[in-house]
Amino acid sequence: MSESSYDAIVVGAGPAGISAAIVMARAGLKVALLERGEYPGAKNVQGAVLYSRMLHEILPDFWTMPGAALERPVVEQKTCVTTEDSWITFGYKSLKFLQGIPNCYTIIRVKFDQWYAAQAEAAGAELFCGVTVREVIRKDGRIAGIKTSDGDELESSVVLACDGANSLLAQKAGLIDELKPVEVALGAKEVIALDSKVIEDRFQLNPGEGSAMDIFGSVTLGMLGYAFLYTNKDSLSLGVGCRLSDYQAKGLRPSDHLELVKRHPYVAKLISGGKTLEYSSHLIPEGGFKSMPPLFSDGFLVAGDAAQMTNPPYREGANMAMTAGRLAGETVIEAKKKGDFSAAALSVYQLKLKASYVLSDMEDIKDLEEAVASVPGFLEAYPKLACDLAHLRFSADGVPKRQHLRQAFRLVADRGFWRIAKDLWPLRKVAI
Ligand SMILES: Cc1cc2nc3c(=O)[nH]c(=O)nc-3n(C[C@H](O)[C@H](O)[C@H](O)COP(=O)(O)OP(=O)(O)OC[C@H]3O[C@@H](n4cnc5c(N)ncnc54)[C@H](O)[C@@H]3O)c2cc1C
Numbered sequence: 058m059s060e061s062s063y064d065a066i067v068v069g070a071g072p073a074g075i076s077a078a079i080v081m082a083r084a085g086l087k088v089a090l091l092e093r094g095e096y097p098g099a100k101n102v103q104g105a106v107l108y109s110r111m112l113h114e115i116l117p118d119f120w121t122m123p124g125a126a127l128e129r130p131v132v133e134q135k136t137c138v139t140t141e142d143s144w145i146t147f148g149y150k151s152l153k154f155l156q157g158i159p160n161c162y163t164i165i166r167v168k169f170d171q172w173y174a175a176q177a178e179a180a181g182a183e184l185f186c187g188v189t190v191r192e193v194i195r196k197d198g199r200i201a202g203i204k205t206s207d208g209d210e211l212e213s214s215v216v217l218a219c220d221g222a223n224s225l226l227a228q229k230a231g232l233i234d235e236l237k238p239v240e241v242a243l244g245a246k247e248v249i250a251l252d253s254k255v256i257e258d259r260f261q262l263n264p265g266e267g268s269a270m271d272i273f274g275s276v277t278l279g280m281l282g283y284a285f286l287y288t289n290k291d292s293l294s295l296g297v298g299c300r301l302s303d304y305q306a307k308g309l310r311p312s313d314h315l316e317l318v319k320r321h322p323y324v325a326k327l328i329s330g331g332k333t334l335e336y337s338s339h340l341i342p343e344g345g346f347k348s349m350p351p352l353f354s355d356g357f358l359v360a361g362d363a364a365q366m367t368n369p370p371y372r373e374g375a376n377m378a379m380t381a382g383r384l385a386g387e388t389v390i391e392a393k394k395k396g397d398f399s400a401a402a403l404s405v406y407q408l409k410l411k412a413s414y415v416l417s418d419m420e421d422i423k424d425l426e427e428a429v430a431s432v433p434g435f436l437e438a439y440p441k442l443a444c445d446l447a448h449l450r451f452s453a454d455g456v457p458k459r460q461h462l463r464q465a466f467r468l469v470a471d472r473g474f475w476r477i478a479k480d481l482w483p484l485r486k487v488a489i
Pocket residue numbers: 068069070071072073074091092093094097098100101102103104105106107108188189190191219220221222225244245246296297298338339340341360361362363366367372373374375376377378
């Protein structure tokens with residue numbers, strides 16, 4: 058590692074850290090990007106759908122860049138609601154998703170992060186891998202650098218904590234405590250090799266196009282969360298993420314849970330013939346708006362998962378991390394111009410985030426998880442009700458339709474009209 062001090066030290070070469078490093082290095086700042094993995098992406102897990110606009114704001118038209126580590130542009134988004142033996146799927150497919158700035162791509166993080174970090178190096182940032190940061194250095198009441206697990210010290214005007222879920226840096230800076238099991242989900246994922254032609258036939262895609270599906274209901278065994286199935290070039294990403302406290306209460310390991318998801322008849326058919334290439338699991342911070350740490354202090358900024366910036370019902374996280382990293386980088390550039398890295402100067406970061414979709418979206422869904430979790434069996438009862446109603450609608454069993462209608466009415470009345478309205482009301486926040 059270089060001996061000289063830096064304008065900015067970025068801890069963590071994930072979407073947040075790399076974005077911040079690109080923006081600052083491009084403006085001529087001396088930036089160190091520190092990553093504990095052997096290489097960027099070595100330890101990172103994501104579904105992974107990556108929304109394009111936020112990356113386009115950092116690397117314009119990135120999808121045309123040589124070597125861009127993208128799998129498939131997603132033309133179809135689907136939701137599947139399951140019981141053990143039935144399922145309802147609904148989705149939206151549009152070629153408009155391919156026009157202009159494509160809406161999103163599937164990616165494989167181990168490839169993507171290496172490519173993205175290379176863009177930070179090309180912009181002038183110094184990337185150091187295999188470096189685990191253990192401590193922050195304080196000087197004159199402000200954070201002025203970091204200490205690695207090898208005891209190396211590095212100084213800077215500002216440190217950016219982009220070290221992901223359960224951020225050690227934000228804890229060392231005294232901004233946050235370790236996450237509680239109700240504030241975090243555990244995601245487990247497999248990449249399953251499948252011939253690209255088989256994928257396109259099975260998912261009804263034109264060559265090169267992709268689809269992304271989230272699966273709710275019985276597959277999560279009553280736990281708060283959902284499963285997902287995304288198409289890559291010649292593999293599928295199948296995963297499931299549920300609240301850690303729910304796994305603890307059930308005594309279930311995510312890897313065992315994923316095996317159960319694979320056996321659901323809808324999923325089993327889609328992945329059949331595939332060969333598992335890798336398994337990974339990772340925390341997803343889901344405490345949301347109410348569990349966010351302070352986002353800045355003297356000489357210190359927090360971005361991405363380190364600051365709990367995710368929007369689970371929309372499967373957004375990496376895009377929010379990129380936006381936050383960019384805004385943190387822009388804040389540091391302004392601070393450098395003023396020669397002021399105090400908390401007051403860095404507080405602009407919070408204003409920038411407030412003006413963006415990041416904080417407003419998080420604020421809008423701040424009560425959603427609690428609302429869903431407070432209704433026992435929510436994620437089992439409503440998928441079952443929906444499937445039972447669909448069963449009546451699509452059955453020609455010799456029973457007069459008016460009797461089906463009465464049965465349907467009874468199914469709904471048994472749960473209670475008022476109760477259904479009250480239970481489902483919080484979902485209005487994620488209806489659009
Ligand atoms: C199963 C799963 C599915 C997901 N699906 C999606 C999806 O489809 N779409 C989406 O947008 N989001 C998704 N997410 C969320 C998304 O992965 C995160 O929101 C995103 O990765 C956050 O980026 P980040 O840069 O803040 O953190 P990370 O990507 O976690 O990067 C943090 C980096 O810091 C490094 N690091 C950590 N500690 C240290 C240290 N002490 N010293 C040095 N380096 C350190 C890590 O190795 C890592 O490289 C998913 C997450 C999971 C687990």
